[in-house]
Amino acid sequence: MDQNRTGMRDAIGTAGSVEGSKCRQCGFAQVPRQPFGCQRCGARGDDLAAADFSAHGTLLQSVVVHLHPDRAIRTPYAVGTVLLDDGPVLRVPLSGVSVTRGPLSGVRGRIVADQVEGTGAQYAFEPIGTPHASTEGE
Amino acid sequence: MTRIDGVDGATDVYVVGIGWHRYQRESETSFVDLGNTAVRAALADAGVDWTVVQSAYIGTARLGMAVGRPMLRHLGVTGIPMTQVENASASGSSAFRLAVKDVAAGYADLALAVGVDKPPSGPRAEDRTGVRSPAGNLVFPAAHYGLLSEEYLRGSGTGPEALAHVAVKNHRNGSLNPHAHRQRERTLEEVLEDRPIAGPLTRLQCTPIGEGGAAVIVASGRGIRELGIDEGRAVRVLSSAQRSEELYGTKSFDAELTRATAAQALGDARIAPDLLDIVEVHDAFAVEELQYIEAIGLSGEHRAAADLMAGEFNIGGRVSVSPSGGLLAMGHPVGPTGIGQVAEVTLQLRGEAGPRQHGGARTGLAHMVGVGAVCVVHVLARS
Numbered sequence: 001m002d003q004n005r006t007g008m009r010d011a012i013g014t015a016g017s018v019e020g021s022k023c024r025q026c027g028f029a030q031v032p033r034q035p036f037g038c039q040r041c042g043a044r045g046d047d048l049a050a051a052d053f054s055a056h057g058t059l060l061q062s063v064v065v066h067l068h069p070d071r072a073i074r075t076p077y078a079v080g081t082v083l084l085d086d087g088p089v090l091r092v093p094l095s096g097v098s099v100t101r102g103p104l105s106g107v108r109g110r111i112v113a114d115q116v117e118g119t120g121a122q123y124a125f126e127p128i129g130t131p132h133a134s135t136e137g138e
Numbered sequence: 139m140t141r142i143d144g145v146d147g148a149t150d151v152y153v154v155g156i157g158w159h160r161y162q163r164e165s166e167t168s169f170v171d172l173g174n175t176a177v178r179a180a181l182a183d184a185g186v187d188w189t190v191v192q193s194a195y196i197g198t199a200r201l202g203m204a205v206g207r208p209m210l211r212h213l214g215v216t217g218i219p220m221t222q223v224e225n226a227s228a229s230g231s232s233a234f235r236l237a238v239k240d241v242a243a244g245y246a247d248l249a250l251a252v253g254v255d256k257p258p259s260g261p262r263a264e265d266r267t268g269v270r271s272p273a274g275n276l277v278f279p280a281a282h283y284g285l286l287s288e289e290y291l292r293g294s295g296t297g298p299e300a301l302a303h304v305a306v307k308n309h310r311n312g313s314l315n316p317h318a319h320r321q322r323e324r325t326l327e328e329v330l331e332d333r334p335i336a337g338p339l340t341r342l343q344c345t346p347i348g349e350g351g352a353a354v355i356v357a358s359g360r361g362i363r364e365l366g367i368d369e370g371r372a373v374r375v376l377s378s379a380q381r382s383e384e385l386y387g388t389k390s391f392d393a394e395l396t397r398a399t400a401a402q403a404l405g406d407a408r409i410a411p412d413l414l415d416i417v418e419v420h421d422a423f424a425v426e427e428l429q430y431i432e433a434i435g436l437s438g439e440h441r442a443a444a445d446l447m448a449g450e451f452n453i454g455g456r457v458s459v460s461p462s463g464g465l466l467a468m469g470h471p472v473g474p475t476g477i478g479q480v481a482e483v484t485l486q487l488r489g490e491a492g493p494r495q496h497g498g499a500r501t502g503l504a505h506m507v508g509v510g511a512v513c514v515v516h517v518l519a520r521s
Contacts, residue, residue, distance in 0.1 A: 120274025
């Protein structure tokens with residue numbers, strides 16, 4: 001995957017945290033950060049605080065995408081669902097994972113700042129240590 | 139008695155006319171012809187003239203504003219209220235629901251719901267909120283459902299062939315449907331070896347999004363009597379339910395939203411899931427059918443794949459799921475899709491589905507989800 005993204009990726013450094021919002025009224029935590037109102041209770045303004053969540057989390061699922069509707073986006077690439085240790089769930093591309101390996105699940109890692117040109121992606125999930133495929137290769 | 143969101147309708151509502159324009163790849167055909175072909179077929183099926191239709195709802199998501207008049211004016215001047223309904227993939231389902239409400243509330247004795255759409259799709263409001271998604275546009279629908287596929291396969295202990303069997307069944311059903319976008323039977327090997335899209339999903343496990351039209355006419359009992367409509371072919375609308383997404387943590391929001399909406403619709407209809415004979419679901423991606431079968435209550439958790447592979451959801455099985463071919467084979471022109479589902483359920487409950495008829499069908503359910511997310515479920519029964 002990294003090879004395929006060479007020239008597209010403009011890493012801006014490892015994020016120590018992930019930008020989100022946390023409600024002071026009900027405690028609901030979410031990513032991405034937004035100013036409009038709490039999705040659970042509707043609190044807004046000062047009650048909807050900017051929060052920096054731990055970048056560490058667990059990869060719940062991953063898949064390799066082979067075809068994107070926008071043919072300008074290079075494939076294959078891997079994306080996954082990540083449960084942050086602080087609670088929010090987000091979908092992000094994977095970094096440092098070969099697209100030839102099988103889907104990953106239960107892998108620990110961290111969110112890093114990672115912009116992929118032309119996609120709007122801001123973050124990626126980077127496994128810590130050597131990830132193990134949950135099933136045989138695709 | 140028709141119940142809408144738990145409220146008894148003052149007037150019973152019946153589907154009395156159905157029609158389609160075939161779902162197909164994008165062509166030079168005007169949306170005017172796509173929609174009006176379906177409307178004229180529905181009028182002919184009901185045996186009524188356009189002049190007796192008292193309100194019209196137009197389900198569409200991709201054509202832009204003000205679709206109704208440029209299309210329906212070619213049926214003749216009547217001055218009836220026309221309302222465009224956009225609710226993403228569930229646009230047609232919501233248009234049907236509003237037509238049902240008009241009749242149930244006594245505003246009309248005969249109402250039309252028509253769905254029509256053509257590519258290309260326009261921008262989504264979600265992309266214009268000013269808040270950037272962490273993954274940008276890298277997680278599009280097929281990637282989302284690819285991730286859900288991985289989750290489902292791991293949870294159920296099954297392999298990619300479980301998903302492929304959904305497509306094999308629905309392509310077989312679609313091969314028997316002259317209105318289907320895809321009308322070719324496919325083998326398990328063809329499905330599995332087709333072009334990979336995302337994770338275990340291959341092209342044949344993803345819906346084709348093209349163009350088409352579908353129309354349904356609903357009537358009150360009084361409308362049926364006064365217009366001389368054949369009561370024996372009228373199909374009763376037992377319930378109409380629509381809900382929107384809540385917060386589900388790590389659970390699949392489509393499945394959880396379906397669980398709540400289907401429970402409401404079945405409760406209002408006073409029908410247990412195991413009494414359903416016909417079910418049409420939003421199977422835009424193969425994994426969805428398995429998730430929704432379980433969410434509706436047709437199979438236990440993680441049992442849908444095994445039940446499907448045992449033939450329980452075939453035409454002639456325990457309950458026929460997606461006898462039209464579903465979104466996987468019937469296709470998904472978007473605006474027409476939910477209305478086409480209601481038309482298929484009606485056809486089946488009348489016993490008029492020809493080679494894809496599920497024998498002895500008495501009750502049916504039509505289910506759609508749409509991005510947002512929203513969910514619409516209707517339960518119908520033979521009169």
